[in-house]
Amino acid sequence: MTTETTALSDGDMSGKDWVAICQLSDIAKNTGVCADFNGEQVAIFHLFSKTLGEQSEVKAVGNYDPFGKANVLSRGLITEKEKNYHIASPLLKQEFCLATGQCLQDESVVIPTYNARVKDNMVELCAKTAATAVEV
Amino acid sequence: MSKQRIVVVGNGMVGHHFIDQLTNNHSDQFQVVTFAEEKQLAYDRVMLTSYFSGNDLSLTTPEAYDEKGVEYHINEKVTGINRQEKTIVTESGKEVAYDKLVLSTGSIPFVPPVPGKEQEDIHVYRTIDDLDDIAFSAKSSKVGVVIGGGLLGLEAANAIKQLGLETHVVEFAPRLMAVQLDQEGGDLLRNKISELGVTVHTEKNTQEIVQGENCRYRMNFADGTFLETDVIVFSAGIRPQDHLARVSDLSLGERGGIAIDDHCVTSDPDIYAIGECALWDNKIFGLIAPGYAMAKVAVSHLTSQEKSEAKTFKGADMSTKLKLLGVDVASIGDAHAQTPDAQCFSFVDSAAGIYKKVVVSSDGKKLLGAVLVGETSDYGQWLQLVVNDMALTRPAEYLLLPELDDEGASESGVDALPCSAQICSCYDVTKETISKAVADGAHDIAALKSCTQAGTGCGGCVPLLTQIQNSELAKLGVSIDDSLCRHFAYSRSELFDIIRVKNIRTFDALIAECGSGDGCEVCKPAAASMFASLWNEHVLDEELVSLQDTNDNFLANMQKDGTYSIVPRVPGGEITPEQLIAIGEIAKEYKLYTKITGGQRIDLFGAQLAQLPVIWKKMVDVGLETGHAYGKSLRTVKSCVGSTWCRYGVQDSAAMAILVEQRYRGVRSPHKVKMAVSGCARECAEAQSKDFGVIATDKGWNLYVGGNGGMRPRHADLFASDLDDATLIRYIDIIFMFYVRTAQRLQRTSVWLENLEGGLAYLQDVVINDKLSINDELLLQMEHLVDTYQCEWKATLDDPQKLKRFNHFINSDKLDDNVIFTTVRDQIQPASKAEEAELV
Ligand SMILES: Cc1cc2nc3c(=O)[nH]c(=O)nc-3n(C[C@H](O)[C@H](O)[C@H](O)COP(=O)(O)OP(=O)(O)OC[C@H]3O[C@@H](n4cnc5c(N)ncnc54)[C@H](O)[C@@H]3O)c2cc1C
Ligand code: FES
Numbered sequence: 001m002t003t004e005t006t007a008l009s010d011g012d013m014s015g016k017d018w019v020a021i022c023q024l025s026d027i028a029k030n031t032g033v034c035a036d037f038n039g040e041q042v043a044i045f046h047l048f049s050k051t052l053g054e055q056s057e058v059k060a061v062g063n064y065d066p067f068g069k070a071n072v073l074s075r076g077l078i079t080e081k082e083k084n085y086h087i088a089s090p091l092l093k094q095e096f097c098l099a100t101g102q103c104l105q106d107e108s109v110v111i112p113t114y115n116a117r118v119k120d121n122m123v124e125l126c127a128k129t130a131a132t133a134v135e136v
Numbered sequence: 137m138s139k140q141r142i143v144v145v146g147n148g149m150v151g152h153h154f155i156d157q158l159t160n161n162h163s164d165q166f167q168v169v170t171f172a173e174e175k176q177l178a179y180d181r182v183m184l185t186s187y188f189s190g191n192d193l194s195l196t197t198p199e200a201y202d203e204k205g206v207e208y209h210i211n212e213k214v215t216g217i218n219r220q221e222k223t224i225v226t227e228s229g230k231e232v233a234y235d236k237l238v239l240s241t242g243s244i245p246f247v248p249p250v251p252g253k254e255q256e257d258i259h260v261y262r263t264i265d266d267l268d269d270i271a272f273s274a275k276s277s278k279v280g281v282v283i284g285g286g287l288l289g290l291e292a293a294n295a296i297k298q299l300g301l302e303t304h305v306v307e308f309a310p311r312l313m314a315v316q317l318d319q320e321g322g323d324l325l326r327n328k329i330s331e332l333g334v335t336v337h338t339e340k341n342t343q344e345i346v347q348g349e350n351c352r353y354r355m356n357f358a359d360g361t362f363l364e365t366d367v368i369v370f371s372a373g374i375r376p377q378d379h380l381a382r383v384s385d386l387s388l389g390e391r392g393g394i395a396i397d398d399h400c401v402t403s404d405p406d407i408y409a410i411g412e413c414a415l416w417d418n419k420i421f422g423l424i425a426p427g428y429a430m431a432k433v434a435v436s437h438l439t440s441q442e443k444s445e446a447k448t449f450k451g452a453d454m455s456t457k458l459k460l461l462g463v464d465v466a467s468i469g470d471a472h473a474q475t476p477d478a479q480c481f482s483f484v485d486s487a488a489g490i491y492k493k494v495v496v497s498s499d500g501k502k503l504l505g506a507v508l509v510g511e512t513s514d515y516g517q518w519l520q521l522v523v524n525d526m527a528l529t530r531p532a533e534y535l536l537l538p539e540l541d542d543e544g545a546s547e548s549g550v551d552a553l554p555c556s557a558q559i560c561s562c563y564d565v566t567k568e569t570i571s572k573a574v575a576d577g578a579h580d581i582a583a584l585k586s587c588t589q590a591g592t593g594c595g596g597c598v599p600l601l602t603q604i605q606n607s608e609l610a611k612l613g614v615s616i617d618d619s620l621c622r623h624f625a626y627s628r629s630e631l632f633d634i635i636r637v638k639n640i641r642t643f644d645a646l647i648a649e650c651g652s653g654d655g656c657e658v659c660k661p662a663a664a665s666m667f668a669s670l671w672n673e674h675v676l677d678e679e680l681v682s683l684q685d686t687n688d689n690f691l692a693n694m695q696k697d698g699t700y701s702i703v704p705r706v707p708g709g710e711i712t713p714e715q716l717i718a719i720g721e722i723a724k725e726y727k728l729y730t731k732i733t734g735g736q737r738i739d740l741f742g743a744q745l746a747q748l749p750v751i752w753k754k755m756v757d758v759g760l761e762t763g764h765a766y767g768k769s770l771r772t773v774k775s776c777v778g779s780t781w782c783r784y785g786v787q788d789s790a791a792m793a794i795l796v797e798q799r800y801r802g803v804r805s806p807h808k809v810k811m812a813v814s815g816c817a818r819e820c821a822e823a824q825s826k827d828f829g830v831i832a833t834d835k836g837w838n839l840y841v842g843g844n845g846g847m848r849p850r851h852a853d854l855f856a857s858d859l860d861d862a863t864l865i866r867y868i869d870i871i872f873m874f875y876v877r878t879a880q881r882l883q884r885t886s887v888w889l890e891n892l893e894g895g896l897a898y899l900q901d902v903v904i905n906d907k908l909s910i911n912d913e914l915l916l917q918m919e920h921l922v923d924t925y926q927c928e929w930k931a932t933l934d935d936p937q938k939l940k941r942f943n944h945f946i947n948s949d950k951l952d953d954n955v956i957f958t959t960v961r962d963q964i965q966p967a968s969k970a971e972e973a974e975l976v
Contacts, residue, residue, distance in 0.1 A: 022946045030654075030682035033946035041945075041952075049654045050644065064954075069969070070698035071944075071954050075689060075745075077661070078682065080654035081622070088657045090686035090694055095657075 018117070018124040024056060027123065032087065034063045034074035037125050042114050043074035044123060045098060047085060058123055059098035060114035065089045066103075073111075142438070143224055143234035144170040145214045145380065150411030150427035151240030152178030152195050157435045159204040165439070168206045169232060171224075173213040174263055177201065182424055185295045187267050189838060189854045190817045190831055192824070217384040219404055236406050236438060239381060239394060240431075243374035243412040243422065252345030257352060258368045261292040270369060274299040277366030279351050281305075283342060284371035285312040290460040292369045293334055297461070298857065300835070304335045304363060306355070308372075311338060316456065316467035320482065321507045324491040328463045328510065337363065376413045376420055389415040398448040399437040400430050408434045416449060424593070425561040426452030432564065453523055453561070457508075457515045459897075463489075464512040469522040470495050470505035478504055483536040494518075496532040503528060503535070516559075516600030517550075524557050550603045559600055562593025567604060574608040581605065582890045586848075598895065620881065621658035624651045628806065628881045632666050641671055642679040661685040662881045665768055668804035669876045670917070672924040674931055675767075676938045687766035690942065691928055692748055697955055697966040700748060701741040702728070703765035704755050705801060708775045708793030708813070709736030718758040726751055729963045735772030735810065737763060742964050744951050746943050752929045761927040762802075768882075769804045770811065773797035774822065778815030778832065787832030789815035792861070796830070799865065800872065802928070803921050806879040806888075809872070810845075813837075824852045827885040828868055833857065837864045841871055841899070842889035850886040853896045856904065866915070870903045873914035 021035045027046035035042045041063035048056050063071045068091030076087045079095055086095035086104060095104040096111050103109035115126035142158065144151050147170045155168055172178075179193035187193060201208050213227040223233045245260035247253055257273040259266055261282075274280065280296035282289045285307030297303045305312070311322025312329070326336045341358035348354040351364040376393040387395040387403035393415025400408045400416075410430035412422055421427065433449045440446040457466035473480050477498035484491050488510065495505035503521040508514065518535070521528070528535075529552075555568040565588050578584040581598070584605055585591045591598045618627040626634065631650070640646050643655060643663050651659070664683035668675060675681070675688050687693045692700035704719065719738055723730045728751075729741040743751055752762075765771065773796045776782065778789030793813040800811070812823040813830040822845075823829025829840035835858040843852025856867060879888040892898060901907040932938045944952045956972045957964040 026940065026946055028678060028681050028941070031941075033941075034944060036945045036948040036950060044946075050648070051654050068696065068698075070696065071952050072694070072698040075686070075694070075698075077657050077685065077689075078654075079656040079660075081656065083653070085654075090689070091696065091698070093657060 018119070018126050020122045020124050022123050024058070024118050024121050024123055027058075029056075030078050032074040032076065032078070034071070035060075035125060037114070041071050042125060043076075043087065044116055044125070045074075045078060045085075045087065046123075047078070047098075049080075051080070051083065056118060058116040058118055059085065060116035060125055061087065061096060061098060061101055062112040062114075064111070065091055065094075066109055066111060067092050067094050139165060139167040140235040141167045141169065141233065142236050142238060143232060144168065144238045144240060145224065146239065146241040146377075146411075146413075147172035147174070147178050147208065147210075148240060148242045148411065149178055149181055149195065149424055150242070150431050151238070153428050154238060154240060154410060154431035154434060155201075155204075155206055156196075157431055158438070159206060162435075162439050163204060168204075169234075170206060170208050171212050171214050171226060172208065172210045175211050175265065177208060177210060179264065181262075184261075184264070184267065185291050185298075186854065187264060188271065188295055188298050189857060190819060190824070191854065192851065193264070214380060217380055217407075219384055219407075222406065234406075236408065238434060239402070239407065239409040239413055240411045241377040241380065241413045244377050245370060246373040246375045247370045248342075248372050250342050250345060252353075253370070255345070255353070257366060258345070258370070260370050261288060261295070262374075267295065270295065270367065271299060273367045274301055277301055277352070279304070279365045280367040280369065281355065281363060281365040282369045282371055284373070285309070285336065285338070286315060286371065286373070287313060287456070287458065287460070288374075289371035290329070292371045293329075294461045296367070296369065297332075297334060301367065302335075303333070304337060304365065305329075306340045306342065306363065307336070307338045308341055309338065312336065313460075313465065313467075316465070316471060317507055317509070318472065318493060320484065321465075321491050321493065321509045324484070324486070324489060324509045325460075325463060325465060327486075328489050329461050332461055332463075334461060374412065374422060376415065378413055381409065381413075389418060389420075393420050396430075396449075398433075398450070399443070399446055400434040400449055401437065408437075410434050417451060419451070421452055421454070423452070423454060423456065425564075426454075428562065429564060453519070455515075455519050455522070457512050464508070464510060466506075466508040466512040466515045468506040468508075468515065468519050469503075471507045473505065475504050479532075481533050481536055492536055494532055494535050496528075500532055501527050503532065513599060516597055516603075520553050520557055520559075520600070524554055526552065550600070550607050553604075559604065560588075560590035560593065560597040562597075563589040565590035570601065570604050571608050574605055575612060578605075579609065579614065580891060582887050585890070602893070618880070620662060621656055623647070623653045623655055623659045626650060628662060628666075629878045631663070632669075632877055635663075635666050636670055641667060641673070643683055644679075655683075657685075658881070661688070664688065665804050665806065665881075668769075669921070672802075672804075672921050674926070674928060674938075676928075676932060676941075678937075681941075688768075690745060690748065691762065691766055691932065692743070693766050695741060695966070698745075698952065699741070699955055699966075700743050700745065701739050701765070702743055702748070702751060702755075703733070703737055703739050703763035704760035705763040705797070706737040706772075707797040707801075708773055708790050710775075710790055710794060715758060715760060718754075718760070722751060722754050725754075727964055729965065733772075736774050737772060739765070742957060742966075744944060744955060746949070746951060749933060749939055749942050753933055756927070756930050756933060762929040764802055764928075767802070767804060768807050769802060770797070770800040770809045772810065773800075774810075774812035774826070776813075776815050776820035778813075782815055784818060785815035785832065786834045787815055787837065789813040789821065789830075789832055792830065792832075792837070792864075793821075795861075796828075796865075796868070799922055800868075802925050803872065803876075803918075805872070805876050807882050807884045809885065825849065826852065828852075828872070830864065836860050839864055839867055842886045842896075844884055844886035848886070850890075853889065855896070855900065867903055869918040870911050870914050871899065873918050874899075874902060874910075877914070 029048040032045040043063040044060045063073050076090045079086045085098045088095045101111040101113040178195040216225045225231050259270050280301035281304045282292045283306050285305045293305050343356050348364040352366040354364050356362045378394050381394040394409035396414045402409050411427040433447045436447040455468040473495045479496050482493040490510040493507040557567045573588050619625045660683040731739050733739050773793040775790045775793030779785035810826045811828040812821040812826045814821040814823045815832050825843045825845045829852045831838045837859045838857045839855045840852035841855045844850040956967040958967045
């Protein structure tokens with residue numbers, strides 16, 4: 001793993017508190033884990049590929065699958081379509097955009113996303129970025 | 137309006153087809169009653185010989201008739217018709233009134249008046265009962281003779297041979313299949329059949345059958361020679377079964393047969409005759425396709441308001457294509473060149489055993505007929521040329537030597553066919569129907585078969601069907617794109633070869649070699665499966681884990697609430713009481729829902745992710761291993777107890793099932809693979825519904841392939857008979873690896889086999905004759921998989937890095953609080969949302 005890691009979703013979060021979750025090495029490349037984030041279940045994914053310049057990136061979305069109604073998204077499969085990354089639910093395979101939470105198969109469904117970054121090899125989470133969870 | 141009562145006499149292939157057609161579309165107007173002389177409802181007589189391989193030939197079931205409201209009487213012969221009263225009477229004295237009567241009584245075998253023909257071990261070859269009798273005689277016999285070297289005689293010879301008897305065919309004419317073949321074709325067929333160990337005697341006129349010296353009987357021939365044998369099967373032709381018509385004064389032909397008009401109506405306007413008992417234009421039609429056509433015509437006449445608009449029977453083409461004793465034979469149209477001034481061209485390759493003859497009109501412009509022996513791939517194309525009276529585009533000799541022809545000629549041949557051309561004669565499917573089905577989305581052969589029925593009868597039209605489909609797809613601009621997904625412009629089998637040849641072991645390397653982007657839900661699991669099929673490394677290894685689909689991802693089957701089920705392997709379904717107790721104890725400790733699966737093992741439901749390792753530790757400690765229920769790989773090998781316990785068993789099926797299961801456990805494949813081993817022909821393990829089915833015979837094992845249960849059931853095809861243990865395993869090894877190598881992603885063996893060009897015969901050629909010279913490689917590959925097998929769970933338990941992932945939270949030991957169970961019938965079950973609200 002590279003020591004020089006970037007956190008693209010580091011955005012404008014400087015004022016907020018970052019919570020350390022785990023070591024980056026605890027998440028196998030291109031897989032996810034589920035974090036207990038102040039009582040919320042958050043799925044965090046570790047992206048790493050040539051397309052991404054062989055640099056680790058982390059992405060975070062809610063762990064709850066609104067179609068399957070179960071906390072499973074961290075156990076899904078990461079898919080890439082035209083350089084957008086999605087997580088496919090392990091239950092019924094709907095895909096959710098890791099950047100926006102938008103469901104690919106159903107426009108009306110968006111799951112929450114979270115700010116995530118890697119700092120000193122630790123994966124950290126910050127507040128929800130979009131709270132537009134829609135019931136289906 | 138009360139329903140019209142239709143009485144159908146004879147529940148054979150055609151009678152059944154008539155009932156099927158009538159009840160499918162017009163059930164509300166008719167009440168159908170049918171009488172069957174045989175002990176069972178209609179079965180596939182065309183496939184009669186495969187009865188000995190344990191094939192179920194039924195075309196229908198009592199339940200299906202019940203459901204359609206068809207009243208049936210089996211084992212009940214109709215003995216008379218009272219045309220004035222419009223009633224029929226049966227052997228047991230039943231009297232039933234009819235509004236319309238349908239005679240579909242088929243044929244009876246003709247037995248020449250040879251003295252001594254009425255003896256215990258002398259049979260005919262027409263019904264399942266006949267076959268049972270022949271099998272019974274064969275038990276106490278060494279030699280069998282078939283009298284008659286026609287189509288049916290050779291079928292019968294095949295059966296005798298399958299029963300393990302020394303087999304002879306005795307023919308009166310100077311050649312075999314005298315009706316269909318000319319002398320040269322007949323001679324070639326004779327050579328081929330002799331090579332298979334069947335002795336052919338031509339120009340032999342049997343004068344009498346007397347007691348034998350070395351065998352039960354001696355047949356004395358007119359030329360003074362004789363032949364000794366224990367069993368005799370007469371197959372000297374058929375005669376229409378017209379007895380009922382005869383005794384009730386319906387018009388008959390001079391040489392028998394119930395005379396019908398173009399609507400299949402007899403001389404009595406309330407009585408129809410269809411199938412082999414019917415005589416149209418002074419002709420009898422001894423094939424199934426014309427019989428089915430008559431059934432449709434009769435239904436159309438019966439149901440049309442305007443009788444003049446009903447379909448008519450216009451005769452039928454008597455061309456045939458068959459596989460006799462493993463030799464392909466076909467005859468088309470005017471095979472004997474009886475048309476005045478017809479010219480013949482022939483092509484003989486004695487070394488390869490191929491004979492082709494074409495009969496062409498005097499001006500050389502039209503194909504009139506043909507004979508093919510040894511190689512019949514031209515059949516479909518040529519038949520269309522004859523049936524549609526199409527002009528030849530180049531000299532006839534080109535037909536015989538297609539290699540000389542430039543490419544694409546055969547494709548243009550398909551395009552030249554008129555829309556109305558009948559492609560499948562078994563189900564009367566035209567080119568137009570096929571083109572339309574392709575346009576509506578039937579883009580592979582399996583789909584085309586299921587939506588048009590074409591190709592599901594004798595199968596003879598499948599090559600042509602494929603050509604038409606390809607040509608239609610090309611016209612639609614659908615390039616037959618079988619690239620795996622947006623990340624790879626290759627099909628699965630092409631990728632498989634790339635991975636194999638270039639020794640690629642990671643997804644990154646595969647993308648770098650021949651893909652683009654970062655992969656998706658299609659290509660990642662497909663690549664994972666191919667890596668596993670080739671290299672057999674642990675699926676949770678660092679480079680592979682991110683590719684795994686839901687179940688492989690955590691080596692367990694995810695259920696709807698995100699919990700998992702656990703299935704330990706129970707090879708062949710054999711389990712010790714200790715193991716059974718251990719499983720019970722574990723299920724009890726973790727409060728798991730417990731269910732016996734259809735594959736003879738035990739499924740434990742409701743484990744949370746974090747519980748999987750502890751539960752598996754206990755399983756492994758008592759000697760259980762992973763059942764791979766989560767993998768696209770071998771699931772179970774179902775078995776019955778076989779000869780060790782069963783009174784009927786002829787081989788030790790349980791031991792074979794265990795051997796097979798332990799050999800192929802963990803082998804990853806394009807889709808899941810199920811197997812079964814039955815200890816006798818009773819087939820208690822239901823092997824014919826499995827991808828690989830093995831059924832014991834008294835000489836070894838019959839191997840079946842391509843069966844399927846589930847959503848699209850398919851009976852497996854008999855691949856080879858009476859194999860010894862080593863050959864059985866060798867064949868499964870090769871077929872399994874060939875499937876792994878060539879199938880599409882998520883293609884079960886059934887669909888794979890149906891789409892395999894050349895079908896079962898091709899597969900047999902590849903496996904048995906090593907047609908592609910790849911068997912050594914396939915065997916090595918399988919050996920590698922067998923040698924590198926590991927219990928994936930045991931290996932995971934030994935690897936702390938892999939175990940890390942088995943926690944619901946990465947930063948806490950809590951379990952998922954959204955998993956909520958209720959109790960139903962003393963076991964847990966996922967709670968419904970309403971129940972959850974109450975329980976929380
Ligand atoms: C071994 C074999 C192989 C064949 N292979 C081919 C092939 O490859 N291709 C092909 O096209 N054709 C083939 N045929 C021919 C094909 O099977 C027949 O054309 C077809 O079965 C005819 O159907 P049917 O309904 O007219 O007669 P059948 O199927 O014979 O049915 C007639 C039924 O009526 C019953 N019956 C008769 N009289 C009475 C009565 N009085 N009361 C009640 N029931 C009665 C009979 O018992 C019988 O069950 C083959 C036939 C055999 C025997
Ligand atoms: S012609 Fe027999 S299946 Fe089509």
